[in-house]
Amino acid sequence: MKIKKSIIHSFLFAILGSFIQLQAMAQGSAIEQASIPGATRENPEVEYPARDFSTAEEHYNFLSEQANGGTQHTMSTIPVWDGLWSVGYNSMPAIFLVEGSMAIAMRPGGEVREGILTPAYEEHFRARRAEINENGSQLYDRLTNCEYPGMPRWLWEPYVKEFVNMPNQSWMLNDFMNETRRIYINAEHVNIDGKHSATGDSVGFWDNDKLIVWTKWINPADYLRGMPLTSNQIEIVETWQQITTVEGQRQLVTQVTFYDPIGLQSPQSAVYTHTASPDLEEFGARIRNWECTTSSNSFQDEDGRTFFRLPGDPEFRDPRGFTDFPDIPGQSLNPMGQ
Amino acid sequence: MKKFIMTYTAMIIGSFLTLGQFALGHHSFAMFDNSKERIIEGTVMRWAFNNPHTWLYIEAADENGEMITWGFEGAAQVHAMRQGVNGTTFQPGERVKVIMLPLVSGEPAGAMCFVQKEDGSIARPNDGVCDSEARASVWQQNGWLNSPSLTTYDLD
Numbered sequence: 001m002k003i004k005k006s007i008i009h010s011f012l013f014a015i016l017g018s019f020i021q022l023q024a025m026a027q028g029s030a031i032e033q034a035s036i037p038g039a040t041r042e043n044p045e046v047e048y049p050a051r052d053f054s055t056a057e058e059h060y061n062f063l064s065e066q067a068n069g070g071t072q073h074t075m076s077t078i079p080v081w082d083g084l085w086s087v088g089y090n091s092m093p094a095i096f097l098v099e100g101s102m103a104i105a106m107r108p109g110g111e112v113r114e115g116i117l118t119p120a121y122e123e124h125f126r127a128r129r130a131e132i133n134e135n136g137s138q139l140y141d142r143l144t145n146c147e148y149p150g151m152p153r154w155l156w157e158p159y160v161k162e163f164v165n166m167p168n169q170s171w172m173l174n175d176f177m178n179e180t181r182r183i184y185i186n187a188e189h190v191n192i193d194g195k196h197s198a199t200g201d202s203v204g205f206w207d208n209d210k211l212i213v214w215t216k217w218i219n220p221a222d223y224l225r226g227m228p229l230t231s232n233q234i235e236i237v238e239t240w241q242q243i244t245t246v247e248g249q250r251q252l253v254t255q256v257t258f259y260d261p262i263g264l265q266s267p268q269s270a271v272y273t274h275t276a277s278p279d280l281e282e283f284g285a286r287i288r289n290w291e292c293t294t295s296s297n298s299f300q301d302e303d304g305r306t307f308f309r310l311p312g313d314p315e316f317r318d319p320r321g322f323t324d325f326p327d328i329p330g331q332s333l334n335p336m337g338q
Numbered sequence: 339m340k341k342f343i344m345t346y347t348a349m350i351i352g353s354f355l356t357l358g359q360f361a362l363g364h365h366s367f368a369m370f371d372n373s374k375e376r377i378i379e380g381t382v383m384r385w386a387f388n389n390p391h392t393w394l395y396i397e398a399a400d401e402n403g404e405m406i407t408w409g410f411e412g413a414a415q416v417h418a419m420r421q422g423v424n425g426t427t428f429q430p431g432e433r434v435k436v437i438m439l440p441l442v443s444g445e446p447a448g449a450m451c452f453v454q455k456e457d458g459s460i461a462r463p464n465d466g467v468c469d470s471e472a473r474a475s476v477w478q479q480n481g482w483l484n485s486p487s488l489t490t491y492d493l494d
C-alpha cells in the first residue's frame with residue numbers, strides 16, 4: 001500500500017510540475033490569434049483528408065481548389081510566427097505502434113501495427129523494434145555520422161526552431177543539423193539538381209492563416225529514431241496554422257499526410273505541434289547551428305552501436321580546441337580562453 | 339529497492355507529460371550502462387557548451403591512481419539551458435563531482451546525470467538518459483555524494 005501511495009504521489013507531483021511549466025511558458029503574445037475552442041497544447045486531434053487521395057499532388061490540388069487558388073498575402077497581412085519554438089505533441093507513433101506515443105517511440109515496448117507498412121518496410125521495422133527491446137535503445141542512428149534526419153523527422157526533432165513567413169517564401173529554421181526548409185509560395189516544384197535532398201523541395205500556398213505545403217524529392221530516412229524508414233518516393237502534404245490554446249499558449253499545429261507508395265500500404269495522417277518558447281528567449285538562447293565537427297567524435301563501432309572517440313584517441317577532435325592549424329594563433333574553437 | 343524503482347519509473351513517465359520539454363540525445367544511448375551510476379571527482383579541464391551535445395572534460399584518477407582525462411556527455415544547449423546550465427557554468431580548474439552512467443566499454447567516459455560543484459550546488463546538464471533532479475535527490479538523501487571517487491552504485 002505504501003508503494004502505491006508513493007507512485008500516486010510521484011505521478012501527481014510530475015503532473016503538477018508539468019502544469020507549472022506550461023503556465024510559466026504561457027506568456028502573452030502581442031499577436032492576435034484566433035482561439036480554437038477545445039484545443040489544448042498537448043492533444044490536438046488528427047484531421048484526416050476530406051476524402052481519400054491516391055497522391056500528394058491530388059491532395060494538394062484539392063486543397064488549392066478549396067481555397068480558390070489561395071490567399072495572396074502581403075508583408076502587412078501575412079501571419080507572423082515570430083520567436084523561438086519548441087516541439088510539442090505528435091501523434092505519428094500511433095500510426096505504426098498499437099497505442100503508440102512518444103513515450104515508447106524510441107524505447108522498448110509497443111506492438112507493431114500490421115498492414116500499415118509494405119512488407120519490406122514492416123520487416124525492417126519489426127527488426128528495429130526487436131533491437132530496441134533487446135538493447136533498450138536503437139544501437140545506431142544516422143545522426144551519429146552527421147547524416148541529416150531530413151523530412152519528416154524534422155517535424156519533431158526537439159531543438160530550437162524559428163519560422164519566417166514572407167509573401168513569396170516561408171523559411172522554417174532548425175538548429176538541428178542546420179536544416180532550413182524553404183517553402184516556395186504559389187510556385188511549382190523545381191529540381192535542376194537531378195537528385196533528392198534531406199528536406200526535399202517544398203511548395204505551398206496560403207489559405208487565409210493556414211499554410212499548405214507539398215514536399216517531394218526527399219532523401220530516404222526515418223520518421224524518427226525507433227520508427228520506420230521512409231522511402232525515396234515519400235511525399236508529404238502539411239497544413240500549418242498558428243493557434244492560441246485554451247491555456248493561452250501560442251501553438252503551431254501541423255496536420256500532416258504521408259504519401260509513400262513504397263513504404264506505406266496507404267497514405268497515413270498525423271498531427272504535430274510546436275509551442276512558442278519565450279522561456280528560451282529569456283535565457284538568452286539564440287539558434288546556434290550544430291557543429292558536426294564536435295559530434296563527429298561519435299562513430300559506429302564493430303558491434304554496430306554508436307560510440308565515442310575519447311581524448312587520447314588519435315581521431316578525437318577536441319570540441320573547443322580543434323583546429324587544422326594548431327601553430328597559428330587564434331585558430332582553435334576556443335574564443336573564451338578555455 | 340522495488341519501491342524506489344517503481345517511484346523512479348513513475349516520475350520518468352510523469353516527466354513525459356511535458357512533451358515540449360523532451361531532452362533526447364541526437365544519437366542512441368545504447369553505449370551507456372543505465373543500470374549503474376558512478377561518481378568521479380576531479381578538476382575541470384574543458385567545458386564544451388556545444389550542440390548537439392555538451393561535454394565536460396575533467397582530470398581525475400583512474401583505478402590505478404593515474405591521472406587521466408574523463409569525458410562526460412550532456413544535453414544539447416537548449417535542454418541544458420532549461421535545466422539552468424549555460425556556457426559559463428563550469429570553469430577550468432574548479433573541482434567537481436560528476437555522477438554519471440558509465441560507458442558499457444569501461445572506458446573513462448559516460449553520460450552526465452548531475453554535477454556537484456565545489457560550493458555544494460548541483461548543476462544538471464544531463465540529457466534524457468537520466469532524471470537528474472530525482473537522482474540528485476536520491477544521492478543526497480543517501481549520503482552517496484561523500485563516496486570516494488570511482489564508487490559505483492548498481493541501480494538493479
